Amino acid sequence: MFEKLYKWTISLAESRHATWALAGVAFAESSFFPLPPDLILLPMAVAQPKKAWLYAAVCTVASVLGGAVGYAIGSLLFDTIGQWIIHVYGYASKIDVLRAFYAQWGWAFILVKGLTPIPYKLVTIVSGLLNYNFALFMLLSLITRGARFFILAAALNRFGDFFRHALEKHFGTFVIGLLAIVVLGFYLAAKMA
16 A cells, blocks of 8 residues: 555656645645645655755745735635634634743744744744734744754765665655654644743
C-alpha cells in the first residue's frame, strides 16, 4: 500500500502542476487547511533536488500570502469563520490569556510558532484578531516561514539522494511520522496557548 502511495506521490511531485499544488497547499495551510505543505514540498524536492530552492520560495510566498488571509479572518471575520476555527483548535477559552501575552511577546509568538509543527493558521488568525501590526506581522511571517522552508530545502538539496533512498525504503514510516507530527502540533497548540 505505501509503495503505491510513494510512487503516486513522486509522480505527482514530478508533474507540471506540482508547483501550483504546492503553492495552493502552502497558501491554504496558513489560513484554514490542516495539513502542512511539507507533505508536498518534501517529495517534490526529493524528486528534483535542484529545484528545492524554487519550491522553498514558492512555499514561503504562498504561505505568507495565505497568512494575510488568515489575518483577515481573525480581523474581519472573527465572529463567524475565525471564531469557529479558533474553537476547533481549542483556543476559544484562552483568548484573554493570549491577548495579554501577545501585547508583550507577539513578535516572538509569530517567529517561534512559524517554525514549529504548531498550525500556523492559529498564528495568523490570532494576529488578526488581536490587531497585531499588519506590516510587522507580514515581515515576521516572511522571516519565519522562509526560514522553515529554506532550511528544509537546504537539507534536501544537499542530501537529496539520501532522502530519496530513505523515502523509498521507509515511506510508510515517513507518512506515519509526519501525521504524528501534525497531530502533535495540534496537541501542543491546544496546550500552549
